[in-house]
Amino acid sequence: MTTSASTSAPVFGALSSDNSSNGGESGLIVARHLDYTVPVGSQSLKILNDVSLEVSPAEVLAIVGPSGSGKTSLLMLLAGLERPTGGDITLNGQSLSGLSEDGLAELRRQAVGIVFQSFNLVPSVSALDNVSLALEIARPDLKLSECRTLAREALEEVGLGHRLEHRPSALSGGEQQRVGLARAMAARPRLLLADEPTGNLDQETGARVIELMFSLARKHKTAIILITHDPVLAKRADRMLTLSKGTILPPGTGAA
Numbered sequence: 001m002t003t004s005a006s007t008s009a010p011v012f013g014a015l016s017s018d019n020s021s022n023g024g025e026s027g028l029i030v031a032r033h034l035d036y037t038v039p040v041g042s043q044s045l046k047i048l049n050d051v052s053l054e055v056s057p058a059e060v061l062a063i064v065g066p067s068g069s070g071k072t073s074l075l076m077l078l079a080g081l082e083r084p085t086g087g088d089i090t091l092n093g094q095s096l097s098g099l100s101e102d103g104l105a106e107l108r109r110q111a112v113g114i115v116f117q118s119f120n121l122v123p124s125v126s127a128l129d130n131v132s133l134a135l136e137i138a139r140p141d142l143k144l145s146e147c148r149t150l151a152r153e154a155l156e157e158v159g160l161g162h163r164l165e166h167r168p169s170a171l172s173g174g175e176q177q178r179v180g181l182a183r184a185m186a187a188r189p190r191l192l193l194a195d196e197p198t199g200n201l202d203q204e205t206g207a208r209v210i211e212l213m214f215s216l217a218r219k220h221k222t223a224i225i226l227i228t229h230d231p232v233l234a235k236r237a238d239r240m241l242t243l244s245k246g247t248i249l250p251p252g253t254g255a256a
């Protein structure tokens, strides 16, 4: 829609000199000048202020920042789960602002996997069913038997081939998050969004989950936006951005 020449704030991305195609954007996901304000009683609270970023295909971006800086809100916008009050996001060359709720859900199903801090597994069904149910929703073109085969493969890929019939409560935290990872990756999204995925795990287990996430992403050429409090994990990403009070700090000025 617009070119970078007309922007008023810097876009801290990997492709800033190569955005001539695809309507001016060549990143897998490009966010420009996002504002996010929510009503609180009779007032309004500005959570994000002029946030711009872009992530290339297969790139791993870490976002760090103190609690309350707006990281989860940013991830919700990038996932199309909430709409920004200003600015725009393009995913796979498609502007999210022009999409209906159904259109957003469809794009999300096709292109995005999400891993949550609290795993968000369905407690009453097995690991296999958790992954298979997500695939049935993401890939209505597949038969049930195909979904189950892919779900089994996704769980084997995260080392849980021997835990297919276990319910989440019978799995350790690290195992539950590996189910979460298998579920997020089973439909082969181009973008994986992870919001403090190691926040409920001890450091060693968390590091192993991240290692697995990075190696799966490399194998399947999936881009990752990883929100983390852990500077050691963040430094393992290709690039790191720091969010502070709803604004992205210029490179080199952040903590961590």
Ligand SMILES: Nc1ncnc2c1ncn2[C@@H]1O[C@H](COP(=O)(O)OP(=O)(O)O)[C@@H](O)[C@H]1O
Binding pocket: 038, 039, 040, 045, 047, 065, 066, 067, 068, 069, 070, 071, 072, 073, 074
């Ligand atoms: N829907 C909402 N209504 C009101 N305040 C919110 C809402 N969502 C987030 N906030 C506030 O916005 C700020 C940023 O929240 P959040 O994005 O969760 O930050 P982080 O993930 O970095 O901890 C916090 O002060 C939080 O309380």
Ligand SMILES: [Mg+2]
Binding pocket: 071, 072, 073
């Ligand atoms: Mg958060």
